[in-house]
Amino acid sequence: MTIAKMTVPELEKFLRAEFPQAFSGNDILIEEADGASCRLRQRYSEQMLRPGGTVSGPTLMALADFAMYVVLLSAIGPVGLAVTTNLNINFLRKGVPGHDVLAAARILKLGKRLAVGEVSLMSAASPEVIAHVTATYSIPVADGFQR
Amino acid sequence: MTIAKMTVPELEKFLRAEFPQAFSGNDILIEEADGASCRLRQRYSEQMLRPGGTVSGPTLMALADFAMYVVLLSAIGPVGLAVTTNLNINFLRKGVPGHDVLAAARILKLGKRLAVGEVSLMSAASPEVIAHVTATYSIPVADGFQR
Amino acid sequence: MTIAKMTVPELEKFLRAEFPQAFSGNDILIEEADGASCRLRQRYSEQMLRPGGTVSGPTLMALADFAMYVVLLSAIGPVGLAVTTNLNINFLRKGVPGHDVLAAARILKLGKRLAVGEVSLMSAASPEVIAHVTATYSIPVADGFQR
Amino acid sequence: MTIAKMTVPELEKFLRAEFPQAFSGNDILIEEADGASCRLRQRYSEQMLRPGGTVSGPTLMALADFAMYVVLLSAIGPVGLAVTTNLNINFLRKGVPGHDVLAAARILKLGKRLAVGEVSLMSAASPEVIAHVTATYSIPVADGFQR
Numbered sequence: 001m002t003i004a005k006m007t008v009p010e011l012e013k014f015l016r017a018e019f020p021q022a023f024s025g026n027d028i029l030i031e032e033a034d035g036a037s038c039r040l041r042q043r044y045s046e047q048m049l050r051p052g053g054t055v056s057g058p059t060l061m062a063l064a065d066f067a068m069y070v071v072l073l074s075a076i077g078p079v080g081l082a083v084t085t086n087l088n089i090n091f092l093r094k095g096v097p098g099h100d101v102l103a104a105a106r107i108l109k110l111g112k113r114l115a116v117g118e119v120s121l122m123s124a125a126s127p128e129v130i131a132h133v134t135a136t137y138s139i140p141v142a143d144g145f146q147r
Numbered sequence: 148m149t150i151a152k153m154t155v156p157e158l159e160k161f162l163r164a165e166f167p168q169a170f171s172g173n174d175i176l177i178e179e180a181d182g183a184s185c186r187l188r189q190r191y192s193e194q195m196l197r198p199g200g201t202v203s204g205p206t207l208m209a210l211a212d213f214a215m216y217v218v219l220l221s222a223i224g225p226v227g228l229a230v231t232t233n234l235n236i237n238f239l240r241k242g243v244p245g246h247d248v249l250a251a252a253r254i255l256k257l258g259k260r261l262a263v264g265e266v267s268l269m270s271a272a273s274p275e276v277i278a279h280v281t282a283t284y285s286i287p288v289a290d291g292f293q294r
Numbered sequence: 295m296t297i298a299k300m301t302v303p304e305l306e307k308f309l310r311a312e313f314p315q316a317f318s319g320n321d322i323l324i325e326e327a328d329g330a331s332c333r334l335r336q337r338y339s340e341q342m343l344r345p346g347g348t349v350s351g352p353t354l355m356a357l358a359d360f361a362m363y364v365v366l367l368s369a370i371g372p373v374g375l376a377v378t379t380n381l382n383i384n385f386l387r388k389g390v391p392g393h394d395v396l397a398a399a400r401i402l403k404l405g406k407r408l409a410v411g412e413v414s415l416m417s418a419a420s421p422e423v424i425a426h427v428t429a430t431y432s433i434p435v436a437d438g439f440q441r
Numbered sequence: 442m443t444i445a446k447m448t449v450p451e452l453e454k455f456l457r458a459e460f461p462q463a464f465s466g467n468d469i470l471i472e473e474a475d476g477a478s479c480r481l482r483q484r485y486s487e488q489m490l491r492p493g494g495t496v497s498g499p500t501l502m503a504l505a506d507f508a509m510y511v512v513l514l515s516a517i518g519p520v521g522l523a524v525t526t527n528l529n530i531n532f533l534r535k536g537v538p539g540h541d542v543l544a545a546a547r548i549l550k551l552g553k554r555l556a557v558g559e560v561s562l563m564s565a566a567s568p569e570v571i572a573h574v575t576a577t578y579s580i581p582v583a584d585g586f587q588r
Contacts, residue, residue, distance in 0.1 A: 018198050022205075051165050057212050057231050058169075062205035084204050085555060086527050086577060088235040088382045090410045090428055092403035108426050109386035113554055114526060114579065116384045118412075118426065132402055132412065134384055134428060136527060136577075138555070232408060233380050233430060235529045237557045237575055239550035255573050256533035260407055261379060261432065263531045265559075265573065279549050279559065281531055281575060283380060283430075285408065312492050345459050351525050352503035359498050378498050382529040 004035035005077035011070060014078050022066050033074035037106035040067045041124070044100050055095025055123075055130065064089065064119040064133040067103035072115050072137050075107055079140060085114070087135040095130045096123040113139055151182035152224035158217060161225050169213050180221035184253035187214045188271070191247050202242025202270075202277065211236065211266040211280035214250035219262050219284050222254055226287060232261070233283040242277045243270040260286055298329035299371035305364060308372050316360050327368035331400035334361045335418070338394050349389025349417075349424065358383065358413040358427035361397035366409050366431050369401055373434060379408070381429040389424045390417040407433055445476035446518035452511060455519050463507050474515035478547035481508045482565070485541050496536025496564075496571065505530065505560040505574035508544035513556050513578050516548055520581060526555070528576040536571045537564040554580055 006014065008030050015023040022028070031039040042048075042063050050056040065084055072082055095101060105119040119133040153161065155177050162170040169175070178186040189195075189210050197203040212231055219229055242248060252266040266280040300308065302324050309317040316322070325333045336342075336357050344350040359378055366376055389395060399413040413427040447455065449471050456464040463469070472480045483489075483504050491497040506525055513523055536542060546560040560574040 021194065021197055021203065047168065050168060051227060054230075056168065057234070058205060058209035061208045061212075061234070065204050065208075080198060083201075084238055086235070086237050087204070087208070088233070088428065088529060090233050090402065090430065091231055092410060108384065108423060116386060116426070129402060132410070132428065134382065134426065136384065232410075235382060235575065237549070237577065239557055255531065255570060263379075263533055263573070276549060279557070279575065281529065281573065283531065315488070315491055315497065341462070344462055345521060348524075350462065351506050351528070352499060355502045355506075355528070356499035359502075374492060377495075378532055380529070380531050381498070381502070382527070384527050385525055 002035040002075070004033060004074045006033070006074055008033055011073055014073065015070070018080050022062070028063070028066065030070060033070055035075050036071070037104065038067060038071040038074055040070060040103040042101045042103070044098055048101070049097060053097040055101060057091060059101070060091070060095070060121050060131045061087065061089055063101060063103050064105070064121060064131070065135060067105040067119050068117050068133075068135045068137060071105040071107055071117060075110055075115070076139065081140040082137045085136045085138045087133060089131055089133045091131045093128055093130050096125040100124040101130070113141065115139060149182040149222070151180060151221045153180070153221055155180055158220055161220065162217070165227050169209070175210070175213065177217060180217055182222050183218070184251065185214060185218040185221055187217060187250040189248045189250070191245055195248070196244060200244040202248060204238060206248070207238070207242070207268050207278045208234065208236055208280075210248060210250050211252070211268060211278070212282060214252040214266050215264050215282045215284060218252040218254055218264060222257055222262070223286065228287040229284045231282055232285045234280060235282070236278055236280045238278045240275055240277050243272040247271040248277070260288065262286060296329040296369070298327060298368045300327070300368055302327055305367055308367065309364070312374050316356070322357070322360065324364060327364055329369050330365070331398065332361060332365040332368055334364060334397040336395045336397070338392055342395070343391060347391040349395060351385060353395070354385070354389070354415050354425045355381065355383055357395060357397050358399070358415060358425070359429060361399040361413050362411050362429045362431060365399040365401055365411060369404055369409070370433065375434040376431045379430045379432045381427060383425055383427045385425045387422055387424050390419040394418040395424070407435065409433060443476040443516070445474060445515045447474070447515055449474055452514055455514065456511070459521050463503070469504070469507065471511060474511055476516050477512070478545065479508060479512040479515055481511065481544040483542045483544070485539055489542070490538060494538040496542060498532060500542070501532070501562050501572045502528065502530055502574070504542060504544050505546070505562060505572070506576060508546040508560050509558050509574070509576045509578060512546040512548055512558060516551055516556070517580065522581040523578045526577045526579045528574060530572055530574045532572045534569055534571050537566040541565040542571070554582065556580060
């Protein structure tokens with residue numbers, strides 16, 4: 001069974017220190033993280049929207065990338081230098097204006113050098129998936145990181 | 148030969164009206180757009196950075212998505228409802244802090260319903276590609292848009 | 295609730311007639327297909343392998359693409375001209391030589407023009423996912439197909 | 442300037458020994474490989490086709506994956522255990538029945554652990570790109586390979 005290497009409060013503390021751009025305010029909440037999956041909530045704000053009232057692609061891509069990083073930290077512990085190497089997103093449906101966006105991430109493969117995961121993005125107003133992401137992170141190694 | 152359906156000033160005017168979130172200030176410049184390719188410049192700001200001083204993934208994804216939209220508008224004219232259906236990004240190198248980011252987009256295929264393109268993202272300080280993107284846009288049709 | 299537009303025997307009959315290259319012999323079995331998901335089995339053969347005894351990438355890509363087509367047929371009925379527009383595959387683990395390969399596909403979004411799905415590929419010897427695929431199909435429309 | 446680590450005859454000899462499944466007969470020719478790019482030709486055969494006379498997706502995916510491996514060998518020398526970790530393909534146009542398929546691959550980034558490249562697939566009958574691929578290979582390291 002997978003055991004989380006960091007609790008949610010530990011994740012929050014680490015991210016506030018290391019990643020203030022992505023995790024400074026109160027807009028993103030880590031609802032759970034268990035070493036194999038995590039669930040985030042991004043509070044609704046008008047800055048999420050693009051014309052037509054849909055949630056913007058960059059909002060969804062940024063949240064998915066961040067969710068993948070959170071589940072990876074939860075799995076391997078505090079590693080500041082993990083970087084995304086590939087991200088693929090399929091936009092499926094319009095998000096619902098006025099509602100929070102949820103991200104459910106899970107690890108598909110945790111290797112020594114690469115971690116691959118998938119993220120489903122949903123509106124808090126509906127269980128339907130708005131966008132689906134797969135992403136790969138490169139994990140630094142002890143003898144110096146080389147992507 | 149490809150002929151642009153919109154000049155750069157026409158693109159700017161359209162985007163300022165339709166896409167104020169992405170194109171409101173002076174941070175992104177359309178340097179050229181010819182109906183088949185375009186080149187954008189995003190002025191450096193500290194908000195682009197993530198820990199370690201690299202240009203953040205979401206900054207690059209957002210700029211690439213926007214560049215793909217600009218070259219598509221340049222190819223098909225003012226169509227407000229084109230939406231990204233797929234975006235795949237490979238992060239290749241660190242961006243250079245303190246320098247603008249450039250996006251060079253070109254259309255690989257312009258169909259009636261789908262347009263596919265690729266975008267190379269570079270630092271203004273170096274010709275090396277920081278990240279490479281392929282993206283697909285769905286083009287609305289006359290009888291009502293269906294993704 | 296989703297209702298399959300074609301039964302497994304109907305799918306087999308259609309595919310044998312329309313897709314003899316992919317579905318002529320007895321190497322691929324449709325174990326189930328319910329309009330929203332499907333499960334295929336490809337019998338082990340030495341032709342699947344690449345050096346080192348791993349199941350080859352092209353074998354996995356071809357099976358995933360075919361599984362996506364089967365679940366789409368199951369969802370929309372016999373449509374010969376649906377074509378893949380995008381396929382993204384992450385290779386996660388080595389396949390197990392000597393064992394069948396399983397593909398579990400499900401539809402993430404069925405639109406009027408595009409269908410997006412994901413496919414997990416596994417060895418019959420282990421529940422672990424060997425490779426994970428997302429793919430998009432373009433669905434022909436009544437007034438003539440345009441990709 | 443990039444210098445190829447293996448000549449075309451050296452590549453052919455290595456591939457015939459290590460990769461007989463993909464490079465046994467005379468169907469694929471390495472037309473050039475210079476350490477940064479390569480060009481392959483796959484001779485036309487009816488087995489390439491799917492219904493409607495188009496070149497099949499699996500044919501194109503397999504050729505692109507192989508082209509990426511050839512350019513990587515050309516860049517790093519004879520390394521048998523490099524494996525694809527991610528491949529993303531956009532299908533753009535129908536191939537032309539009766540004609541060879543060409544693959545032009547180039548390396549976007551050669552790192553110590555990962556190599557990323559892009560491949561354009563064309564019919565020998567037309568300069569238009571049939572399909573566009575980006576792919577990542579994981580390169581084994583001296584102290585034992587870990588994906």
